Amino acid sequence: MNVLELLKRDHKQVDALFTRLENASGTQEIGELFEEIYNALSEHSLVEKEIFYPAVQDFQDTEGLIDEAYGEHASVEELLEEIYDLSPSASDFKARVSQLRQAVQHHVAEEENELFPKVRHHLDKEELEAMGNQIQQMKTEVQNELAAG
Incomplete structure (x- = not known):
């Protein structure tokens, strides 16, 4: 699968999970969805x-976008860890999740509207497919490790 389509699919899946969490009412369901x-x-x-950022960071017109993306990832990861340590019943849990969703949506919009078109300009179909396959393989390995515990 084309790497850009694969990453967009991930973006949509995460957004759908956020929507489900926002509409959830039980503490257990909220906790499971956050997980x-x-x-x-x-x-x-x-x-x-x-895989993705190292492969596209050296294009002259993507360097600044990649630097910004790394910073956004750090912010999202920090917020993820802060929320992970909260109980789903905590008074500010849903507000923190909403803050996380906004950060993720901002990052996704920049990637899909600014970075992806530039990457599409620099890489041909075969390169996009090869990177997509590489990412899918890594995702499968990560999922297998999580399942193994």
Whole structure:
């Protein structure tokens, strides 16, 4: 699968999880949905930082965007860890999740509207497909490790 389509699919899946969490009412359901968000964002962040960003950071017109993306990842990861340490019943849990969602949406908008078109300009179909396959393989390995405990 094309790397850009794969990353967009991840973005949509995470956004759907945020919507489900916002509409959830029970503490257990909220906790389980946050766990899914935590795992999905952690996995997505890993593959972007390990494979995608290094592959596209040296294009003259992407360098600043990649630097900004690394900073956004650090902020999202810090917020993820802060929320992970909260109880889903904490008074500010949903407000913190909302803050996380806004940060993720900002990052996604910049990637999809600014970075992805530039990457599409620099890489041909075969390169996009090869990187997508590499990312899918890493995602599968991460999921297998999580399942193994």
